[in-house]
Amino acid sequence: MRPHVDQRQARVLALVRARGSARVADLARELGISPVTLRRDIEAMAARGEIQRMHGVISRLETVPAGTEAGTGAGTAGRDRGRGTGADAGGLVVGMVVPTTEYYYADVVRGAREVVEARGARLTVGLTRYLAGEDRTQAERLLSTGADGLLLTPNWEAGAPGPGEGAWTAELPVPAVLVERWAPPGHPAASLDRVASDHADGAARAVRHLAGLGHRRIALASRETPTSGRLRTGFAAAVAALGLEPAPPWPAAGAGASAGADAAAGAASLTEAEAFARALEYLCAAVTESGVTAALIHSDTDAIMLIPRLQARGVRVPEDLAVITYDDEVAGLADVPLTAVAPAKREVGARAAGMLLDRLEDRGTGREGPRQHLDLLPRLTVRP
Numbered sequence: 001m002r003p004h005v006d007q008r009q010a011r012v013l014a015l016v017r018a019r020g021s022a023r024v025a026d027l028a029r030e031l032g033i034s035p036v037t038l039r040r041d042i043e044a045m046a047a048r049g050e051i052q053r054m055h056g057v058i059s060r061l062e063t064v065p066a067g068t069e070a071g072t073g074a075g076t077a078g079r080d081r082g083r084g085t086g087a088d089a090g091g092l093v094v095g096m097v098v099p100t101t102e103y104y105y106a107d108v109v110r111g112a113r114e115v116v117e118a119r120g121a122r123l124t125v126g127l128t129r130y131l132a133g134e135d136r137t138q139a140e141r142l143l144s145t146g147a148d149g150l151l152l153t154p155n156w157e158a159g160a161p162g163p164g165e166g167a168w169t170a171e172l173p174v175p176a177v178l179v180e181r182w183a184p185p186g187h188p189a190a191s192l193d194r195v196a197s198d199h200a201d202g203a204a205r206a207v208r209h210l211a212g213l214g215h216r217r218i219a220l221a222s223r224e225t226p227t228s229g230r231l232r233t234g235f236a237a238a239v240a241a242l243g244l245e246p247a248p249p250w251p252a253a254g255a256g257a258s259a260g261a262d263a264a265a266g267a268a269s270l271t272e273a274e275a276f277a278r279a280l281e282y283l284c285a286a287v288t289e290s291g292v293t294a295a296l297i298h299s300d301t302d303a304i305m306l307i308p309r310l311q312a313r314g315v316r317v318p319e320d321l322a323v324i325t326y327d328d329e330v331a332g333l334a335d336v337p338l339t340a341v342a343p344a345k346r347e348v349g350a351r352a353a354g355m356l357l358d359r360l361e362d363r364g365t366g367r368e369g370p371r372q373h374l375d376l377l378p379r380l381t382v383r384p
Helices: 003-019 024-031 035-047 076-080 104-118 134-144 167-171 199-212 228-241 272-290 300-312 345-362
Strands: 021-023 051-054 057-060 093-098 122-127 149-152 176-179 193-197 218-222 294-298 322-326 339-342 373-376 379-381
Touching: 003 021, 003 024, 003 035, 003 051, 003 057, 003 272, 021 024, 024 035, 024 057, 035 051, 093 104, 093 134, 093 345, 104 122, 104 345, 122 134, 134 149, 149 345, 176 345, 193 345, 199 218, 199 228, 199 294, 199 322, 199 339, 199 379, 218 228, 218 272, 228 294, 272 294, 272 300, 294 300, 300 322, 345 373
Parallel strands: 093 122, 093 149, 149 176, 176 193, 193 373, 218 294, 294 322, 322 339
Antiparallel strands: 021 057, 051 057, 339 379
């Protein structure tokens, strides 16, 4: 997942929408990012049709098109279709609300699409770019254009709804399945079907592997994302279960350089450079001052950027610090391929789509089964 990238682009989009237009140089200074990084964001956003750009200025579009997968837009005529039976869901339309169709969610969407189309149904996608309230807006848009059911990845910063957040997901007029999100017992959304990666188990697998190699003090370095809370839970549980020596705690948000993008209070105000510097300082100190010999780093891209900077600071990888990454999107492409934990992203999308189609086909038959909460275990790929 890349919430730090998506949130940065969401901030750009929100500012441009509010002001009508803005100079690129002014935005870069205001957001605390380099002009090169901002220009990359602008190119991506312009390609998606979210903004217009001309001579160092970007401006909003009069009408910002809702994000959809190419070839998967829904039309209102779909309401006259028939209903499939058995394994054939012919005529059904499945709406999917996700933050992005890039990076982590590319495989989630791909898995859902494969199952939906294999069963004769159609997938429509709405993108939120982590904008506040956009998840509900996109859900309502998909319903208005004919979706029979929804796959939902709401913009819940910690992966679960905060106080007073998310009840709308349980009040939808159609069946819905949460994807890579969960709700605690007692919350209205806890009654929904859901499919998610067991990130706690993924972190524990990394710890067990490193402990098996003889490491006794292992660190976890992760930006604040919807994944990080579960990673820390599984990491801490594995350290305790294996009787390992605890590593220094990750610095609290607001203490020195703060933690990155998506969840902890105060962390969202940090620039990407500050979040990266925080991880670098933490790992350097953990190795040189606290005897840490191994680390789980979330995500792959952060690990690939951190390793040469650690080595420039005298921390040799893997001699002084063995590294496992989390996500396994690009870990195998590092100059020295990295061992990584890979959530079953494609299978998450596929299982969620199948669960929703089953639910849709069972409506009105009197044989609707119990709600399901399905956690899929990540896979550890060891690279020499």
